[in-house]
Amino acid sequence: GAGVSQTPSNKVTEKGKYVELRCDPISGHTALYWYRQSLGQGPEFLIYFQGTGAADDSGLPNDRFFAVRPEGSVSTLKIQRTERGDSAVYLCASSLDRALNTGELFFGEGSRLTVL
């Protein structure tokens, strides 16, 4: 695709419910990152995929959060038993390769999650 696509753009759910957020990276990008951003804060790292595998999931706050990327393209962030504190914008970013050198990192528009 032309850019990183995230769906849904907005999600309102009730406390305790299960939520899935989807990220469609730019075609051919092997590196994929998930971040969480609260109002007035910078993005907070959650998980990094290189291909199909989670190369670093040290940012996931607890075992209610899980992410998959089964075919090395689309990724889904899954949140179980949502809590009000999970309310934030969830950003996805992708890069052609491991972006930490000088690779350009492209962000999606984010999925705004509101837990009532």
Add this chain to the structure above:
Amino acid sequence: KNQVEQSPQSLIILEGKNCTLQCNYTVSPFSNLRWYKQDTGRGPVSLTIMTFSENTKSNGRYTATLDADTKQSSLHITASQLSDSASYICVVSARTGNQFYFGTGTSLTVIP
């Protein structure tokens, strides 16, 4: 501890004026530093990427500087426009590990 700090937290300037945003970091070993612009409700968009050997890089009216010795960077915006109103985020990566380290951003408001 790897950290990125930005100042000021927020800034209001008149249209047409210049401004400079600051970023200090403690990330080590340093790989590169990026400035992103994030409009309200949108994802961040890259402005510049600088490596250790680069002191300055421009992108239109945006000019970023890097002093790797003092671990400081600045983003200078010339002849500001209303569309420059956004959050500007400094992001630093290390040569080891898998993470980008984000600052909390400077919220810039340009008023007519």
